[in-house]
Amino acid sequence: MRVSATAAGTSEEVTIRRRPPHGIEAQACGPVDFKVALQDDRAEENQPRNILEEIVWHKAAEIDRWRDRQPLGLVLTKAKLAPAARDFIGAIKAASERTGKPGLIAEVKKASPSKGVIQPNFDAVKIAQAYEAGGAACLSVLTDSKFFQGSFENLTLIRQAGVQCPLLCKEFIVEAYQVFKARASGADAILLIAAVLPNSDMNYLIKAAASVGLQCLIEVHTVAELERMLALNSLEGCMLGINNRDLQTFKVDLANTQEIMESAAGREVTARGIVMAGESGIFTPADVAVVQSAGCGAILVGESLVKQGDPEAAVKALLEL
Numbered sequence: 074m075r076v077s078a079t080a081a082g083t084s085e086e087v088t089i090r091r092r093p094p095h096g097i098e099a100q101a102c103g104p105v106d107f108k109v110a111l112q113d114d115r116a117e118e119n120q121p122r123n124i125l126e127e128i129v130w131h132k133a134a135e136i137d138r139w140r141d142r143q144p145l146g147l148v149l150t151k152a153k154l155a156p157a158a159r160d161f162i163g164a165i166k167a168a169s170e171r172t173g174k175p176g177l178i179a180e181v182k183k184a185s186p187s188k189g190v191i192q193p194n195f196d197a198v199k200i201a202q203a204y205e206a207g208g209a210a211c212l213s214v215l216t217d218s219k220f221f222q223g224s225f226e227n228l229t230l231i232r233q234a235g236v237q238c239p240l241l242c243k244e245f246i247v248e249a250y251q252v253f254k255a256r257a258s259g260a261d262a263i264l265l266i267a268a269v270l271p272n273s274d275m276n277y278l279i280k281a282a283a284s285v286g287l288q289c290l291i292e293v294h295t296v297a298e299l300e301r302m303l304a305l306n307s308l309e310g311c312m313l314g315i316n317n318r319d320l321q322t323f324k325v326d327l328a329n330t331q332e333i334m335e336s337a338a339g340r341e342v343t344a345r346g347i348v349m350a351g352e353s354g355i356f357t358p359a360d361v362a363v364v365q366s367a368g369c370g371a372i373l374v375g376e377s378l379v380k381q382g383d384p385e386a387a388v389k390a391l392l393e394l
């Protein structure tokens with residue numbers, strides 16, 4: 074089902090509502106978290122309809138708390154003073170030219186809503202170093218703590234450990250505050266999700282990212298979302314990704330990438346030379362071949378690499394290096 078965006082001043086359709094229709098239950102003020110009784114907090118319309126909506130609603134209160142501890146101006150200053158960002162999209166293209174395989178974005182992922190804890194012996198820096206040694210082009214670092222047991226600190230630690238691969242901040246971004254926090258923490262690129270962000274927000278966040286040197290991975294799940302993204306003002310500094318995971322059912326199907334890339338919008342992506350990533354549910358070299366022959370120049374892989382005892386060998390095996 075598609076519903077109109079609830080964000081102020083927008084009319085484009087997104088599938089994820091940004092807030093419960095009657096306000097958010099959990100709010101923050103200074104050091105205090107408090108709950109506000111909704112008009113009817115058990116009413117169906119005040120319940121998140123899927124996991125992505127639940128995550129995004131939780132972000133609102135989380136960002137309020139961050140802002141109380143560190144005002145936006147300070148985070149922006151830190152973002153501007155951070156060492157220069159690396160070329161995320163360029164690294165994918167270079168790796169793909171070198172290996173003849175899609176450039177690998179290897180995900181540093183401890184847990185997920187669909188699988189629970191994936192890797193109990195989780196050391197973000199060691200996993201990142203192993204991915205790089207195995208031949209990953211770029212890394213994706215989950216920063217959400219509640220649903221993925223990730224952190225912005227992991228981004229900083231990986232960057233400080235001397236990892237050279239460009240880093241994607243895998244955060245559920247709804248505000249510029251998160252964009253600047255990502256750059257201040259050492260990210261080179263951010264994720265923006267089409268289902269969550271109406272066009273006006275998307276255009277604004279792409280500009281906010283570019284203002285601090287960040288590139289964007291814009292994620293879609295349907296042909297309609299891809300059409301909407303291709304019509305944005307500018308996709309400069311952006312690549313696209315097709316998520317194969319249905320966030321209503323958690324079902325993962327690589328056919329989603331194939332179907333979208335076979336559509337007119339998918340052919341436009343290829344014609345415009347935009348790098349497309351196949352995301353989620355990639356486990357074997359045969360899976361890599363499926364998304365590559367669909368037209369993807371990149372793959373984003375988490376679970377299948379992170380759950381193995383030797384992530385370096387896992388990368389080599391997946392890419393057949």
Ligand SMILES: O=C(O)c1ccccc1NCC(=O)[C@H](O)[C@H](O)COP(=O)(O)O
Nearest residue numbers: 124185186187352353354355374375376
């Ligand atoms: O992974 C989940 O369960 C999930 C649930 C809700 C929102 C997003 C989710 N995953 C984010 C991702 O995009 C994946 O971590 C990424 O594509 C890697 O997927 P996989 O290789 O299947 O771990």
